[in-house]
Amino acid sequence: MSCQPLADFDLQPYNSFGLAARARWGCEITELDGLQRLLSEPKWRELPRLVIGGGSNLLLSCDFAGLVLLNRLKGIEVTETADAWYLQVAAGEDWPALVAWSLQQGMPGLENLALIPGCAGAAPVQNIGAYGVELAQVCEHVDAFNLLTGQLERLPAEACRFGYRESRFKGDWQHSHIITGIGLRLNKHWQPHCQYGPLAALSQPSAQDIYERICQLRQAKLPDPAVLGNAGSFFKNPTVPQALAAALKAEYPNMPLYPADNGAAKLAAGWLIEQAGLKGYRLGRAAVHQEQALVLVNLGGATAEELLQLARHVRQTVHARFGLWLEHEVRIMGAMGEWKEALSCAD
CATH class of the missing domain: 3.30.465.10 (Uridine Diphospho-n-acetylenolpyruvylglucosamine Reductase; domain 3)
Incomplete structure (x- = not known):
């Protein structure tokens, strides 16, 4: 089955933030043969590419100047x-x-x-x-x-x-x-x-017990993107040296702390954001979610720039309070591809 890209492709239905954006070209990929044939043509192979599955970990900062492939391979x-x-x-x-x-x-x-x-x-x-x-x-x-x-x-x-x-x-x-x-x-x-x-409160749980408990936890705190546009956890949980973790724990005894690789410690980004007083904070039509501070949401009609400004404000506020720079987990896309310095450039 061939795949013929469509021009001026609407991306709003394909990103869970629900942001208005378009791609120069876009098409669905349903078969491997179609993908191989499409990208064997220099016209398509040489364009900037963005592959989208569920669109749940993307912030489209602007229109995309290349080819978007909707991955619909099944089985x-x-x-x-x-x-x-x-x-x-x-x-x-x-x-x-x-x-x-x-x-x-x-x-x-x-x-x-x-x-x-x-x-x-x-x-x-x-x-x-x-x-x-x-x-x-x-x-x-x-x-x-x-x-x-x-x-x-x-x-x-x-x-x-x-x-x-x-x-x-x-x-x-x-x-x-x-x-x-x-x-x-x-x-x-x-x-x-x-x-x-x-999960530690579960006694001799089955896999189904764990699954049901996690579903309860996520549904209680995380907004449904179909109702409130979001991309899940916006920031990574920071990993810090044990000495810094111990110093922060001494200052903030209630701070969650988890072991990490190589003797480091992992902090809870959501807790840091909440302690910085940002839960529910709004900037235009973008906001820090009122139930889970790790999630940034589109209240309806938010622009990409409002979400980026909000993310920068969160980073700067947490840094001012704790001396830590949060890293974004969500992939931020510019016109030509991923924009890895989208937040740090404003610090």
Whole structure:
């Protein structure tokens, strides 16, 4: 099946902030052959590209000057051994639906990642994580189309350099690889991960217990993008040296603190923003969510610039209070691609 891009493509339905934006060209990708044929043509291959799945982790700061590809690749295949289930998932599959389906099939292991919005293909880009579990812990490989070679590749998880909300798909592979699928390994010798925050109160929980509790927590605090435009957690939880964490804990005894890799400590960005007095703060039609300070929302009619100004204000206010600069987790897109200095340039 061929894919013929459409000019002046409306992006407002495809970003969860609900921001008005357009692309010079855009099309849906439903088959791998269509993707390969499209990008074999220099006219399309040489344009700036933006791949959108669920559009749940994007802030479109302006119109996009290149080609937008809507990833609509579908399909789930399952194989198993005595020790594990192996899921091959097409990149356009809805992530929350995948988590629910895997539990319905009696295959636990994804429950801590319940209700994270977006598609499966976006999961490796950010190395999505929640409640003590990250995608990297269950990812076996990532399938991608290599624009440099014109070939499909299977990339082992260790080659992806997964980190905290990081991967090579945000770095040196950002412009050369388009994710087409992921391979997951779910251990049949399942062990619960319930040490994080409110999950610790669960006693000998099943995977379904953990899933239901996380769904309750997320639905209670996180706004539905269909009702209130947002992109989920806007900022990363900062990782700091133990000495700094200890000094902050001494000054703020109620400050949440979690262990991180290499002996560091992880702070709760939402708590920092709330303590800085910003919960519910408004700037034009953009606001810090009144229930979860980590989420910035479009109250209806917000502009991209209002959201960017609000994010900068949050960073500056938290820095003034705690001496820490928050990093944005949401990917901010400019006319030609990702705008990584969108916030820091105003500091």
